[in-house]
Amino acid sequence: MYDSLLALNIVRGPIIITFAVLSLAAALYLLLRRPTRRWIVTAASGLLGGAAAGALTLYITVTALNLFGTKLSPLVITTIILTFAGVGLALVNLWSSRWWRKLIAVAAIAVFIVTGTLGVNAIYGLNKTVAAFFGVTNEKPLVLPLPAGQDAAGSPRPPTPRPACLPQVSWAPSTFRTLSQGSSRAQVSLTFPLPGSSRTRPHCRSSSS
Template structure:
């Protein structure tokens, strides 16, 4: 069962087999007429018309849902749009093949239709990279629960500094991921379990106190997404391998409450997400993890909706977070147009809503004395790139030590976020002098 759940569905044999089966199904449907009542020319004409009609429906539906209604909160790439059109063209072919056909043909065409739906969904997922395995697509966590892998005790341990750190013999080669419950004691926010990454140095008998990063997923999303889907765990392990096991401790709390919810990291009728992230989560971290208790060594980051949250919180709470990693965040939080967002979370007040814009938070705060910020976005992300640039410029103007990076050739997808996380981790860790050699 674990082998099946671990199968990759964005690359490798499963993808090739699915594409091959879908192609073979189309060929068989086209070459074999439903019955002798169809002459070949008439049959091929119907197939062509059905394919074109299906493609037009796919294009129109994509425009309505994505461009007009903006249900996805991001522009769909040309690759995704082409795959949707191709998929709907195949749907049309499968549907027309059921006309005036025997029951075996109808069943076969229906099965082919299911295959085309799955293949189209797989192609879209490959472009976004949201679900890399069968396990993730089914919503089954791959992270070990804290009940099975308890976190190391914090109290009563002699703590070396980073400058004094010497990696001991037998230190683990890679870090660990653990699912944890972070109580919403002050906020009452209905958070799902979070995920904690401990680098190799933190897993030793005498670990140093380390910096901490609070990282958030996009929406929809789960706390494990940054580590697994967007490969932050790989970047952390690679950094630790090059730095004697040293890397930040990373905590990924649930800022959403549910996969499709979006409380926008503010305190509102949608939930006290801000209080959860700025009171409950930091209190839990300090009580349970061996971290440096200094805002300079605390970072907040995330992707997409989580990226928006990161600059909101980093700008509003510099006394808590001294570093920010914003990957493809928006210019302001939203759950629709301005008035809809204001009605849902700000008592209908556009003034209160606009005060929650990161750019306005920074302007209200004034010059920042010690905030390091990294802003990243895909070079092909037409919707989010100008927004990230706007917020980056505002951060520079507000005195933040800010860096802007672009992921080449990618858009609003996991390829971008993997790239930005890897680059941003290196920049922030260097800012912290997170290596024994640098610290000495």
């Protein structure tokens, strides 16, 4: 399960879509309140203030300091400004609101930041999986066969001991036993070894040989 989570695609997949839907739902919830003049001014101040903070951050990091070494695309700039605007809207919901609205506003700040980060990452295609985004390696190690004569620790294996005594069976076929000559024809008789007549003797070797 852990490897499956790390292998999830965050460029094109359910993760970035889920956070985008959550960000949209949170923004609508934080924006929709009883339409009083005070709330309209407060919500507009949060949105415009957050967008202005995002634009100022881009000017300092990209134009003034040139931290990225290149200009950002309009889509990236729009994503960053919208992220800051969402955070500004969530911040103004922390005042003059009930506790559950404050709780949702705090959670929405985290959702907005994660969604903006995933959006910029998806635009450039920097990290395609969760593991690549966090710099975690989820590749399984390659198991190589052990060299001959070595164990799992890399130490040489002891030689396999040979048995001290090896049974050795020997027998010799019988030869002609008798040769008789009759009056009219020659008679030849042969004798073969009977079962169990072969002899077995141990052939002992040194265990170190």
